[in-house]
Amino acid sequence: MTSASLASRSLLAVLLFASPAFAQAPTASTATAPVASAARAPGADATAVTQPAAPASAPALPAVGMMVDAGLPDGMNAALVYRPTDWLRTHAGGSYNMISYGVRGGIALIPFGSGPSAILEAGHYFDGNANGLARKIAGAGFQNNALLEKIGYDYANAHLGLDLGKRRVTFYIHGGMSYFRATVHNLDTVVQNEAAANGGDTASTTVSIKKDPIIRAWTPSAKIGLIVYLW
Numbered sequence: 121m122t123s124a125s126l127a128s129r130s131l132l133a134v135l136l137f138a139s140p141a142f143a144q145a146p147t148a149s150t151a152t153a154p155v156a157s158a159a160r161a162p163g164a165d166a167t168a169v170t171q172p173a174a175p176a177s178a179p180a181l182p183a184v185g186m187m188v189d190a191g192l193p194d195g196m197n198a199a200l201v202y203r204p205t206d207w208l209r210t211h212a213g214g215s216y217n218m219i220s221y222g223v224r225g226g227i228a229l230i231p232f233g234s235g236p237s238a239i240l241e242a243g244h245y246f247d248g249n250a251n252g253l254a255r256k257i258a259g260a261g262f263q264n265n266a267l268l269e270k271i272g273y274d275y276a277n278a279h280l281g282l283d284l285g286k287r288r289v290t291f292y293i294h295g296g297m298s299y300f301r302a303t304v305h306n307l308d309t310v311v312q313n314e315a316a317a318n319g320g321d322t323a324s325t326t327v328s329i330k331k332d333p334i335i336r337a338w339t340p341s342a343k344i345g346l347i348v349y350l351w
Contacts, residue, residue, distance in 0.1 A: 191343020274300075291347075293343075
């Protein structure tokens, strides 16, 4: 090959590489770049796509409700209930025992949210006249008794029980022991009337009781009730 032929071929190669058509030809790397970028939207966070969603938490239990129950020595009760957690419940409200009105409050521990429970309560009934109730029980021939004119008492319950249901409605049955404290009024009047009825001379017989006696006792007790949680 002559030097003139070699020079002409070299010049032809330079012209081909420098031509616009050759410069605009896509290479393998530039052709695949858009495909790689299309796999993910612009600005997307790859870690956010692959991260699993957090599990949804269970809805909170309603905390406030109304309670009704009946038993002895509690009578009939209606109370406001507050439940800060599923294992703790408190209540306070009013009572009625067909003689007078009263108040009661308490606390209940339910370790599993429902099922076995332990309850402590305290209540008080204001003085009321029980002669009307005694007449309903004994009949129209019942004569008023001075001892029944003022009947009131304090009590405290220590119960174990079973509470069924916990989200919106709870039915329960509780039983155990109660401490009972009552003051006996008008005992001197009763004793004096009894002495007169037995032939004594009321003018010469005087009964004086300086302080009303107090009765204290432990007694079995039980009740059933229902709670409806509102919110």
